[in-house]
Amino acid sequence: MATKLGPNRYGKAETRLVRVVRDGPVHHIKDLNVSTSLSGDMQAVHLTGDNAAVLPTDTQKNTAYAFAQKHGVGQIEEFALLLARHFVESQPTIHHARVEIDEYAWSRRGPHSFVREGGEVRTCVVHHDRDGRSTVVSGLKDMVVLNSTGSEFHGYLVDEYTTLPPTDDRVLATAVNARWRHTGETSSYGKSYEEVRQAMLEAFAGTHSLSLQQTLYAMGDRALDTCPEICEVRLAMPNKHHFLVDLSPFGLDNDNEVYYAADRPYGLIEGSVLREDAPDAGFAWE
Template structure:
């Protein structure tokens, strides 16, 4: 039976970097997790074990630290682009570089004192290839939101296994994972991030929801229509179920005041919203 080498890539995953900028007595903190992978003319290493085209993953890790010292980190999208372009330009065998970064937020408590700011994580994914094409996808994950009312769920399909009662008033909670694709250069990734994040929050808060799918679309639509330079938003919304507790055995009523927050199983709603004229995504999301 004939076989051949398929798509492949290699790299260094989860390089943890904390960068402190010492601006006199006031310090600035960046806390990131960098993963990168390279692909290109790598047939020989797979087929014969010839490592001549392989830049060691340890070197890739060291490059992250060296670039932080030489150039700073700044906005994670810009840092990811510097790394990706470096690997493609400096290594003849590398045709494509993929760099993914997570950033963990810290809130200032003093000139050099910080406290970790919740569970929300800022993300980015950058691809760059030998033809000079660069795509940038920004995002966030673990943004936990909850509406105590303004959510319904009824009129759904039923069969012999359906036990869920319909409701016109329920708690709607989710941990948002959102990624958005930039259409060309974005002058300020920090400004864009703040705008998209606020658009997602506003849509969640002000949409009377008849389904989490409807809320997903409203969130994506708000981001696309109010944030310049964003051509596609992809969302994953786990339904963090809150079930009203039956207090009747104790002689008590429960008018949607006492809930059990279940962690699993949960519904998972996923979808994308894009501008009608959005350019082809290509490899942007992979």
């Protein structure tokens, strides 16, 4: 049987990096999870075990730490671009670099005291190749939101296995995982992040929802309308079901007040919203 080597890449996953900037008695903190992945002229290492083209994953880890000290850590997209370009431009066998960063938020409680924020995480994925092309996808994950009313679900397909009753008043809750693609390099990734995040929150709160799909589209549409520097938004939104508890066995009424929050199973709604003239995504989402 004849075989050949297909697409491949390798790297260092989840390098934990914390950078403290000491501005006199006032300190600033950046808390990152950095993953790097490289590809290029790598046939020999797979076929014969020749490592001559391989930049060790330990070196990739050390580069992240060294660059944090040498260049500092500002916006995660800029730090990811710096790393990706370095790997491609410094090693002739590396033709493509992918850098993914998660950033964990801390709130100040004193000059050098912080408290870790909740579950929401800021993210980015950057690609850079030997032709000089770069793509930047920013995002967030685990942003938990809930509307206690203003959501309906009815008029759906019904067959012999359907037991779900229609409703014109339900709790709508989800953990938003969103990514958005930039059309080019952005003057302020931090500003665009806040604009997109706020636009999605406003759309979630302001949409009378007949389905979570409708809400997803409204959130992506609002983000694109608000931020001209992005051209596509992809969202994954699990439906965090809240079921009304039957309190009649205890002689109690339950007028949409007491719910059971189920974590499994859950509906998973996914979709993308993009401008009609959005450029080809290329490798941006890989």
